[in-house]
Amino acid sequence: MSGTDDTAPRTFPVDTAGHVLRGDVAAAYLRAVGAGLPTGGVDVFQRTWDEQAALYDAYLHHHGVVAAAPSWHAPHIDARAFDTHTTGAAGGYEPSPAHSWLSEGGDGSHKPAAGERLRAHEFGFRRSVPSERWHFEYNPGLDQHRAADLAARLATLGFATVRAFQVSAGLDDDGEAGQVTWTALLGADYPAPGAPARTMVPDPPRDPAGPVDFRAATYNAELRHFGGGAPGPNALFVDESLRCSVLAGQEVDEAARNSICEANGFKVWAYKTLGIFWNPDKYDHGERIEVDLGTAYHGMIATELTSRKNGTSFVAAAVHIRPRAAFASKAAADAGKRADIKKVLEKLSGHRRVMVGGDWSSNARAQVTAAGYDVATPNVDTYDKDGEQHLDAIFVRGIDVRGNGREHETGASDHDGLVATLTLPLA
Numbered sequence: 001m002s003g004t005d006d007t008a009p010r011t012f013p014v015d016t017a018g019h020v021l022r023g024d025v026a027a028a029y030l031r032a033v034g035a036g037l038p039t040g041g042v043d044v045f046q047r048t049w050d051e052q053a054a055l056y057d058a059y060l061h062h063h064g065v066v067a068a069a070p071s072w073h074a075p076h077i078d079a080r081a082f083d084t085h086t087t088g089a090a091g092g093y094e095p096s097p098a099h100s101w102l103s104e105g106g107d108g109s110h111k112p113a114a115g116e117r118l119r120a121h122e123f124g125f126r127r128s129v130p131s132e133r134w135h136f137e138y139n140p141g142l143d144q145h146r147a148a149d150l151a152a153r154l155a156t157l158g159f160a161t162v163r164a165f166q167v168s169a170g171l172d173d174d175g176e177a178g179q180v181t182w183t184a185l186l187g188a189d190y191p192a193p194g195a196p197a198r199t200m201v202p203d204p205p206r207d208p209a210g211p212v213d214f215r216a217a218t219y220n221a222e223l224r225h226f227g228g229g230a231p232g233p234n235a236l237f238v239d240e241s242l243r244c245s246v247l248a249g250q251e252v253d254e255a256a257r258n259s260i261c262e263a264n265g266f267k268v269w270a271y272k273t274l275g276i277f278w279n280p281d282k283y284d285h286g287e288r289i290e291v292d293l294g295t296a297y298h299g300m301i302a303t304e305l306t307s308r309k310n311g312t313s314f315v316a317a318a319v320h321i322r323p324r325a326a327f328a329s330k331a332a333a334d335a336g337k338r339a340d341i342k343k344v345l346e347k348l349s350g351h352r353r354v355m356v357g358g359d360w361s362s363n364a365r366a367q368v369t370a371a372g373y374d375v376a377t378p379n380v381d382t383y384d385k386d387g388e389q390h391l392d393a394i395f396v397r398g399i400d401v402r403g404n405g406r407e408h409e410t411g412a413s414d415h416d417g418l419v420a421t422l423t424l425p426l427a
Contacts, residue, residue: 008171010179011046011079012186019045022079023183024146025124025138029082030186031145032102032123041096043134044083047076049232066131070232072239072262075128081137102136109133150177153185158198167204209310212424213402214282217244218318218357218377218394220415223251223273223297231259233412239263241408242417246305247277248318248357248394251297251413271301274358276318278305289315291347293340298322300344302356312427314399315351319344319358337362345371353398355422359415363390373397376420377405384414394420 011020014029019042021029033039047055049070058064068074075081084102086109088094093109100108102120107113112127120126124143125136140146150162159165163175169184177185191198219242222228228251238247238260249268252260252275257268266277269288273296278285286304293299302317321340327333341364348354354373365375373395382392392415394405400423408417 008169008180009183009187012183014045015039020079021045021082022138023179023181023186024140024177025080025179027149027182027186028124028138028143028146031149032120032125035123037101037123038097041085041098042082043085044076046079047074049077049236052077053230053232072235072259075135075137081128081135083132083134084136086134099134103133150185153188153190155200156190156198157185157188159201161203164201164203168201173206210426211400212307212309212312214246214422214424215242215244215419216246216248216316216355216357216376216394216422217242217417217419218248218250218359218392219417220250220320220359220392220413221252221256222413222415223253226251227414229412231256233410235259235263237408237410237412237417241410242419244419245279245282246316246355247275248316248355249275249277250318250320250359269301269303272299272320273297274299274301274318274320276301276303276316278303278316282308284308286313289317289347291319291344293320293322293343295322295326298326298340300347300356300358302348304351307424310424310426312353312424314353314355314424315348317344317348317354317356317358319356319360321359321361321364323361334362337364338367341367353396353424355394355396355399355420357392357394357418357420359391360393361391365390365393365395368393368395374401375404376401376422377418378407380407380416380418382407382416382418384416392416392418394418396420396422399424 010023012023012026013020014026052070055067056069059067084099085096086099095108104119106116106118111133120136121142122144124138124140126139128137129135162177163173166173221234234256251273253273257270257275261268267280268275268277271290283305289302291300298320300317300319302315304313305316306313321337324333327336376394376396379390381388383389402421402423405420
């Protein structure tokens with residue numbers, strides 16, 4: 001397996017129907033199945049944001065069952081919980097074999113009781129919702145088999161340590177068996193039974209700091225009062241499609257920013273309806289840098305990010321240049337947009353390394369590249385309106401570009417998202 005933690009999957013299928021759980025949770029569930037947990041008696045595994053939102057709407061407005069508001073940390077959306085089947089057609093208690101097996105040692109017909117000791121606990125699952133007898137959520141601190149399973153998998157694959165496996169799999173080599181690492185372990189190529197033992201791969205020495213590959217993205221999420229949708233689909237698009245560690249966001253209000261941060265673990269500097277987002281596990285950040293372009297929606301927000309892996313710093317910026325509607329005529333708009341771009345570039349001119357992405361409200365490539373920047377994203381029509389409108393782009397200076405990036409279409413906005421594949425050199 002190869003890739004990076006920006007692109008590696010975090011869930012793994014647990015049955016032939018394709019239901020998934022988070023990698024570490026899937027491993028625990030499959031260990032329980034191996035110990036005798038009957039399959040087929042689970043009503044819910046992972047639930048999408050839209051599915052949870054529909055349930056919550058039904059609860060609020062249509063006399064549906066009690067349901068929580070969607071949240072990226074909700075157990076089902078995070079794929080760390082499942083619900084067993086407990087109720088028959090007449091409404092009485094008719095547990096599935098799975099529910100009975102998991103609740104052995106307690107009373108599965110009632111809501112969770114304080115101090116209960118269920119067979120599920122042995123595998124890391126507890127009934128965490130006081131009002132629901134069927135809801136089992138994973139807690140790694142309860143899991144009595146996780147460590148032994150991890151050691152056995154590593155030994156079978158021929159790796160002395162978690163970090164040795166992570167290096168081989170192209171994952172962040174932090175030595176911690178998290179959800180991405182467990183997903184990779186579950187999907188690894190295991191030798192057939194009886195095959196000769198593999199030569200043990202020792203923990204590799206840590207390389208001296210060198211260049212760091214990363215993904216940056218730019219995305220105009222379309223404000224709701226301009227016709228955009230709810231925050232959840234935008235956050236899901238960033239999480240599942242853009243999969244970046246730095247994001248330049250435009251037309252993101254507070255709710256959208258919060259949702260994107262919650263879904264991706266980002267921090268953000270916000271200005272007007274702009275946001276520059278970053279993964280705090282990968283970068284330390286500096287103070288905010290702002291440019292005002294005179295309206296409620298347009299300007300620049302930036303900060304200096306420092307790679308926690310190689311110590312190199314760069315400025316990451318999100319821009320939104322004023323559109324045609326902000327000016328009295330086309331001639332005034334053409335001149336005004338050029339002036340806006342010049343103002344942004346002048347603000348960034350004192351920095352050696354820069355990544356600046358955004359909605360430039362025009363094809364700004366000639367003007368920006370003339371200032372010494374390289375183009376890091378494809379030259380495509382990113383706006384869902386008639387005509388060719390090359391509005392969105394990422395430009396870099398002092399940062400290497402690997403390929404020409406990629407466009408990602410979405411129904412969550414009237415703009416597509418763009419991803420740049422970049423390499424941050426050693427300072």
